Amino acid sequence: MSHDYEEFIMKIKRKSGIDLSLYKEAQMKRRLTSLYEKKGYTSFKDYYQAMSTEQALFQEFLDRMTINVSEFYRNGKRWEVLEQKILPKLLDKNPRIKIWSAACSTGEEPYTLAMILSNFLPLQSISILATDIDENVIARAKLGIYPERSLQEVPENMKRKYFTADGDFYKVSDDIKKAVTFKKHNLLAEPFDTQFDLIVCRNVLIYFTEEAKNLLYKKFSDALKTDGIFFVGSTEQIFNPSHYNFDTEDTFFYRKK
Structure with a gap:
């Protein structure tokens, strides 16, 4: 596991309680890399830095990370x-x-x-x-x-x-x-x-x-x-x-x- 990603995992766990290491690494890393590249960042470090100041970016990360099919008042x-x-x-x-x-x-x-x-x-x-x-x-x-x-x-x-x-x-x-x-x-x-x-x-x-x-x-x-x-x-x-x-x-x- 790259040091950059490892550090990212640690920081996200501290910030949100979510443990990215519980997901398949290759898939999750791919998904998140394409997400941050789309936003114009070049590393997990830069991406996390931006997330810690921009709430909307963090929320978008949460949304992308889990496939959420649940709804309030479903049916x-x-x-x-x-x-x-x-x-x-x-x-x-x-x-x-x-x-x-x-x-x-x-x-x-x-x-x-x-x-x-x-x-x-x-x-x-x-x-x-x-x-x-x-x-x-x-x-x-x-x-x-x-x-x-x-x-x-x-x-x-x-x-x-x-x-x-x-x-x-x-x-x-x-x-x-x-x-x-x-x-x-x-x-x-x-x-x-x-x-x-x-x-x-x-x-x-x-x-x-x-x-x-x-x-x-x-x-x-x-x-x-x-x-x-x-x-x-x-x-x-x-x-x-x-x-x-x-x-x-x-x-x-x-x-x-």
């Missing part, structure tokens, strides 16, 4: 069902509900949950656990900086209330950030916490084998309280919910029996 209709139908029932039973956003990627999902919950509860009494296996996406989530395209579905009032525009990017407010705790966690290999009222795991299970899915549905079911809700993505309908002790509460929402 908006389902979030409406959560807000209008699912949450009121859960909060009726217990205002301090325990929530887990599993495989949370770069944080859009748990932050969306916090925003929706803020319609019911003061933010300081909301606490959401968000986990992912990838340390780099967790570091990105904690930074809370997103390109404009991630916010397409965010209701206007939420955008005004909880985001600050910075060039083409948006920063999530500290109040929303404080409502979410991020941790590294491997769904397949590690045990789950228990007694959750709501578990959200969307657009992830499609990547697992049938065997792994089967195991995960069992683990998620065991992690929920009776009457707790499991919320899955729009391509992830469970065809035999009773097999995992679930009843269908609504499309893509399952209630633990």
